[in-house]
Structures are given as C-alpha cells and as structure tokens.
Amino acid sequence: MLGRIEGTGRISYICKLIYEAYRIPVFWLDTGGSVHLALPASFECRTPLQGSGSLLAEVTDHAAQQTGVQGCGVSSLPQLYTTGFLEQFILLRLPDGQPNSSGTVIIGPVLSAPITGDNAADLMRDYNLAPSQQERWLQYYRSLPVLSRTRWYHAALLLHTLVTGEELSVTDLLLAAPVQQSAEYAGDGPDLDLSYRRENEWLHHDPMLEREMFRFIAAGDKEGLLASQAAFSEERFGLLSKKSRLRSKKNLAVSSITLATRAAIEGGLFWEIAYTLSDFHIQHIEELNDIPAVDRAQTAALCDFADRVRDNRRSKHSRMSALCQNYIFNHLYEEITLGRLAEIAGLNPSYLSHLFKKETGLAVSDYIQRERIEEAKRLMTLPGITLSDIATRLHFNDQSYFTKVFKKFTGLTPRQFRQDLENFF
Known part of the structure; x- marks a missing residue:
C-alpha cells in the first residue's frame, strides 16, 4: 500500500535515495551536530591537519556559520562547500519547527576530478606537508567518489526538491551562493597604478564552450554565464604550474579574467573601466592562499564584468x-x-x-x-x-x-x- 512518509522516516528515505542514486556519502546531523544517520555506515572522513575535530565537524561548523547568516526558522538553499584539499560537500539545512526532521543533511566528500600523484605533490607543497605523507593522501583521494561539476550541481538540486518540494535551477543555486558576493570590491577599490602581464591562454577545453561563456559576458548576461561555466569539466583545465596546484589555479583565473576583460570591452564597457576591474580582481586573487578561495574569486570576477556590461547597456549613455x-x-x-x-x-x-x-x-x-x-x-x-x-x-x-x-x-x-x-x- 502506498503512503506518505513523515518525519524521521521521510528524511532517512531521502538520504537513502541520494546515496543509492549517486553512491556518495550522505550524513544527517541533528541540531546539536551529532550524526543521526550515516551512509555508508562504515565511511570514515579524514581528520583535519590541526585540532581535534573531524572533517565532518569542519563542514558542520561551516553550515552553522551560514545558518547564522541566513537566519532561523526557514529552510535554506543548498550550500556548496569546498575544502582547501578539494573535497566537496553539499549542505542543506532542514526547516526548523518540524519534529524529528530538523538538522542538516550533508552530501560528500567527493572530488570534481581524480587527484593524480602530481596533484597530490602540489598540494603537499602548498600546505608544507612532508612528502612522506603523499601516498597516504593519495590512498584517501582514491577512496573518494568523483562527480563532474554538472552532476554535482544536479545532486544539490535533487536534494533540495526532495526535501522542500520546490523547483530550483542551476542558475538559482549559483546565484544564491556566497561566491557571487564580492564584498571586498566595494570596500577596497582598485589600485590603478598596478597592472599585470598576461601571457597564458585558457587551455584544453572545447573552444566553443569558451566562446559561449565570454559571449554571455559581452551580453551582460550573468545567469547565462553561470550556466555556461557549470558545463566546464575540472580535469579539462590546463596545468599552468608544475610546482604548485594553487599557482596553477591562480594562473588560470588570471587568464580567464584577461579574456573576460576583452569580452566586456566588446560588450560596450569602456576600456579604462574594464582594465581597472581586471587589475583589481587579479590583485585580489594573487593575495589568496587556497584553491577554493581562488575559484570563488574567479567566478565573482566574471560575474562582476557581466554586471558592469549589463548596467552600462541599461544606462544608454552616449x-x-x-x-x-x-x-x-x-x-x-x-x-x-x-x-x-x-x-x-x-x-x-x-x-x-x-x-x-x-x-x-x-x-x-x-x-x-x-x-x-x-x-x-x-x-x-x-x-x-x-x-x-x-x-x-x-x-x-x-x-x-x-x-x-x-x-x-x-x-x-x-x-x-x-x-x-x-x-x-
């Protein structure tokens, strides 16, 4: 007989569906942060490099901080969280006030692309870890599922719809993410005295994807830009530094901002403003110390260009x-x-x-x-x-x-x- 699943049973059922569909770890934490359900039950997250807590505790701390920002009493949109060691998580805070069905559902860790020996060695150097630990880290990375960026976003959409019954698009998901909020720009402002030499190109991907993405910038279409960016596969990006994964990410971000600058100018943004934005965002990225922060800053920069082109077109000034x-x-x-x-x-x-x-x-x-x-x-x-x-x-x-x-x-x-x-x- 068919029937409606309520309370604890419903959330447990959703967690099992996600786990069976994607074969990725799923956790349900109560409001106190204790694990109410873990799938698979035997999965062990790595411990952090410092402190006595676990990786899961690091993720739940992040969820708690975001909950404090968003406020209580309402369900939030899924949060996409990436650690400095490239593990990715989806977090969805359950609505308050419903008996036996509150807390947070966490999906992950997963990787967006396999971690090779060279990748692991780069991360060891970036975080000043002993080379002797590399094999242990490689074994850990090999144990993690790998999902493309597009499938990862769809997992977040599926979780949200199953829990809330509400539709959500990839664009809605990305627009709601903190990655789009570039508060540093409003508070700091560009330094017009500095400029960066740009020598690298965006490598190893279908040029049509690149052209489409920068066409959205030229059109001032941030929503289209985000949807297009989601189609890029992490492993198809070029490696622009042999010694540092972080340096490679920064170089890729700089090259994308360079191309975005040209696209914005083609879209009608006056060249001096475009170059000023470019200088500011590159300077900001150079100051960052971990890969997720660089990824967030790169997306914020591209969105900034699209917004500027849109606003410039709306003004219709001579x-x-x-x-x-x-x-x-x-x-x-x-x-x-x-x-x-x-x-x-x-x-x-x-x-x-x-x-x-x-x-x-x-x-x-x-x-x-x-x-x-x-x-x-x-x-x-x-x-x-x-x-x-x-x-x-x-x-x-x-x-x-x-x-x-x-x-x-x-x-x-x-x-x-x-x-x-x-x-x-």
Missing part, C-alpha cells in the same frame, strides 16, 4: 557620457574640472555641461559629488580611516562641507552612517 564618467571614476582623488572633461570629450565646456545633464539627470558638479560620496561610503567600511581623512582625500574643503554634501545624498551625516554600519555588523 560615448561622451561614458568618457566623462570613466574619467571621473578614475580621478575621484584628484581635482576634476569641467574644462578637463571637455578636453577629454572633445566638446565645448558649456555644450558638454548641457548634454551631460540631459543624459544623466545631474549637473557635472553634482555627479562628481555623488560619486565621491559613494566612494566615501566604501572607505567607511575599512578600518583605520577617519572621517577627516576621507574628506581630505576626496577633496572636500572641510569637514562641515563634507557633512553637508554627504547628508544631501544619503539623508545621514557621515557619523550617523558609520554608526549604522557598526550596528549592522
């Missing part, structure tokens, strides 16, 4: 406005005169002023003030910078004038705005 806005963006920390902007645009100052206000809705001086206030807001998120420093750097005559202009565009004084930031975080 080349004159684009030239002026680009110059203002790059020279906020300098004195900006109408005469200099007219020289850049090749127009009479009065005529430029008239056209600029007609297209943007703001006088040139108001537009510059607004952009400086936006930059001031970004600077306020950084530690160690006083309000007087910000006012001086952005060429406001004195603190009172800075306060007046800031309140004009935000409705708050700088101190009130910073206090709200501190209360929020």
